[in-house]
Amino acid sequence: MFTTKNLMYLSVLLIAGVAAVKAEQKRPITETCLVCMCEALSGCNATAVCVNGACGIFRITWDQWVDSGRLTVNGEPSQLENSFTNCANDPHCAADSLQNYMVKYGQDCNGDQQENCLDYGAIHYMGPFNCQADMPYTFESIFKKCLKRAEMQQQQQQSINT
Numbered sequence: 465m466f467t468t469k470n471l472m473y474l475s476v477l478l479i480a481g482v483a484a485v486k487a488e489q490k491r492p493i494t495e496t497c498l499v500c501m502c503e504a505l506s507g508c509n510a511t512a513v514c515v516n517g518a519c520g521i522f523r524i525t526w527d528q529w530v531d532s533g534r535l536t537v538n539g540e541p542s543q544l545e546n547s548f549t550n551c552a553n554d555p556h557c558a559a560d561s562l563q564n565y566m567v568k569y570g571q572d573c574n575g576d577q578q579e580n581c582l583d584y585g586a587i588h589y590m591g592p593f594n595c596q597a598d599m600p601y602t603f604e605s606i607f608k609k610c611l612k613r614a615e616m617q618q619q620q621q622q623s624i625n626t
């Protein structure tokens with residue numbers, strides 16, 4: 465299950481990942497959004513696992529991995545048998561893949577005139593060509609609760625700092 469400790473650990477990983485990638489890589493998905501995506505998809509359980517071919521904390525599929533440029537861990541070639549699962553099971557590589565995926569497929573799915581985290585969640589879960597559909601209930605409910613909680617934490621942080 466999801467825990468605050470889990471979340472903090474993941475945040476550190478993702479921040480370290482942000483610092484490590486080249487500055488010019490486009491990253492449309494915010495860190496909060498990544499955390500809430502993984503919470504809704506896997507409970508941010510970093511145990512390397514594939515469920516119906518979808519692997520890692522973000523449950524990335526082979527097709528998504530190919531579509532997002534076949535990123536690999538530690539400069540490993542992308543033709544190896546394990547390249548996909550190694551990347552999907554690595555939080556940095558998986559997050560970078562999702563970023564590339566949203567650079568490519570990012571769009572306003574829910575018609576609110578913005579392209580934001582709700583759209584990215586829908587694109588990842590339901591696919592770029594079906595992202596206007598309703599999200600499955602469990603996914604949507606965990607995802608939106610997580611986003612709301614993050615928003616409240618940010619507001620509290622701001623009121624402490626001002």
Ligand SMILES: *[C@@H]1O[C@H](CO)[C@@H](O)[C@H](O)[C@H]1NC(C)=O
Pocket residue numbers: 465507509510511513
């Ligand atoms: C994480 O996933 C693994 C593999 O599915 C499972 O065995 C383990 O209990 C999970 N851990 C938590 C904290 O849920």
